[in-house]
Each structure stands twice: as C-alpha cells, then as structure tokens.
Amino acid sequence: MSPTDSPPAPCQQYWLDRQWIHDNCSLLVATYANQWIAVHRGQVLASGHALGAVEDEAHAKSSAKDIVFQFIDDGSLIY
Amino acid sequence: MPRVTLEIFRGPYKPALASGIQIESCRLLTDLSLRSTGGWTVFRPAIVDTGAPVSLLPRRVWQSAEVHALSRIQVGGAVRKPECMLNVTLAVVVFAIRDAVSQLGPIEAHALLSDTDDCPMLLGMRGILSDLILHTDVSSGEAYLETASLLTTIPTRP
Numbered sequence: 496m497s498p499t500d501s502p503p504a505p506c507q508q509y510w511l512d513r514q515w516i517h518d519n520c521s522l523l524v525a526t527y528a529n530q531w532i533a534v535h536r537g538q539v540l541a542s543g544h545a546l547g548a549v550e551d552e553a554h555a556k557s558s559a560k561d562i563v564f565q566f567i568d569d570g571s572l573i574y
Numbered sequence: 575m576p577r578v579t580l581e582i583f584r585g586p587y588k589p590a591l592a593s594g595i596q597i598e599s600c601r602l603l604t605d606l607s608l609r610s611t612g613g614w615t616v617f618r619p620a621i622v623d624t625g626a627p628v629s630l631l632p633r634r635v636w637q638s639a640e641v642h643a644l645s646r647i648q649v650g651g652a653v654r655k656p657e658c659m660l661n662v663t664l665a666v667v668v669f670a671i672r673d674a675v676s677q678l679g680p681i682e683a684h685a686l687l688s689d690t691d692d693c694p695m696l697l698g699m700r701g702i703l704s705d706l707i708l709h710t711d712v713s714s715g716e717a718y719l720e721t722a723s724l725l726t727t728i729p730t731r732p
Binding site: 501503504505509510517520523524544546548564565569572 | 581583584585586587588589599601603605607609613614615616617618619621632633634635651652670672674677679680690691692694695
C-alpha cells in the first residue's frame with residue numbers, strides 16, 4: 496500500500512471515548528436508544544436520529560477532530 | 575495473518591425490559607473509513623452484520639467518499655410496508671477497517687448508499703465478510719476479522 500492508500504489512524508482520545516461508550520452502554524441504551532450520539536472526552540455532545548445533524552451540532556460545540564459518532568442500538572432493530 | 579479485533583458490544587435488550595425480562599443484546603462493532611477524493615474519511619464505528627447481504631452507509635458517511643454508483647434500488651428490513659423502505663444507491667466504495675492496533679484494507683466492495691442519515695451503518699457480507707475470515711467466540715470475549723493471506727487488498731468480483 497502507498498501512504499495515500501492508508502487512512503490515518505484515529506488518535507488515542509478516539510479509542511478512549513470508544514471504550515467510554517462500551518463501559519456505559521446500559522445507560523446510553525436507556526437514554527439514546529436507536530440514535531446516533533457524538534462523544535468526546537467522556538461527554539455526549541449531541542444526539543439524534545440523523546447522523547448529519549448530530550455531527551453538525553457536535554462540531555459546533557467542539558473543534559476536536561476525534562469525536563466518536565456511534566449508533567446506539569437497543570436490540571429492537573432487525574436489519 | 576493481518577487481523578482486526580472486533581468490539582463485542584453487550585447491552586440490555588430493551589424490547590424485553592418492558593415485560594420485566596432482562597436479557598442481553600450483543601452486537602459486533604468495527605471502525606471503518608472510506609476512501610475519498612482527498613484521502614480518506616474519518617473512522618466511525620459500524621455494526622458487523624452477517625444478516626446484511628451488502629453494507630449500508632448513511633448519507634453523511636458516504637457523501638465525501640469516492641463512490642462509483644451502479645443503480646438506484648429500494649431495500650427494507652423485517653417490515654415490508656412501502657413507507658418502511660429505504661431508497662438507496664447501489665455503488666462500489668473502498669473500505670478500510672481497523673482496531674486500535676491493526677488495519678485491513680483498502681477493500682473494494684459494493685455498498686448501499688442511503689439517501690438519508692437516519693439509519694445505522696452496517697458492515698455486510700458482500701466483499702467484506704464474505705471475503706475475510708470472521709471468527710467469533712463471544713463467551714470467551716473474542717471476535718476478529720482477518721485476511722486469508724498476506725494480501726490486504728481484495729478486488730471486487732462481478
């Protein structure tokens with residue numbers, strides 16, 4: 496692979512926030528079932544059903560480039 | 575062999591809680607990026623879904639990616655009512671998936687590009703799970719995707 500054929504790895508904060516979501520999944524499912532959430536430094540910056548709107552709201556609140564945008568699935572969706 | 579560890583996301587199965595029954599909901603997640611005209615999109619978590627024949631991408635995820643559109647189609651889930659169907663574009667995109675340590679890709683594969691943002695991101699079978707080796711042992715807390723060889727680029731087949 497050439498250098499351009501490889502996306503840059505997310506920074507450490509991204510993985511810390513992925514772990515925070517993992518550790519708090521019960522609370523997040525209770526509050527944000529079947530919504531997208533934006534998480535940075537252990538805080539939910541935005542939530543909603545449309546990813547684009549959630550990303551726009553989160554970026555308006557934070558200039559961080561490593562915000563995690565994750566869909567919180569409560570198990571009710573059969574894809 | 576190159577290997578990406580999958581997150582085992584275990585939470586409450588909310589539909590049963592209303593009946594007073596507590597059981598677990600379990601999903602596998604990985605982080606994916608798409609090749610774009612200027613490089614690559616940021617990584618975002620996606621649900622690994624062996625029940626999805628083709629990956630599904632919300633609009634915000636693919637709109638900055640390099641896509642080769644093939645056709646307009648409609649897809650749906652368990653409810654087949656017209657109002658529950660998703661209008662999507664069948665396309666070819668280039669994926670990379672990774673965990674905190676390792677990465678697989680670029681991987682060229684078909685995907686469904688949703689017209690809207692109100693859907694989850696699913697990593698489906700076509701070109702991804704059908705071509706990589708998926709190993710799951712949830713009871714042992716182990717799940718990963720790996721390539722069958724040292725090659726990490728998998729061409730799209732007709």
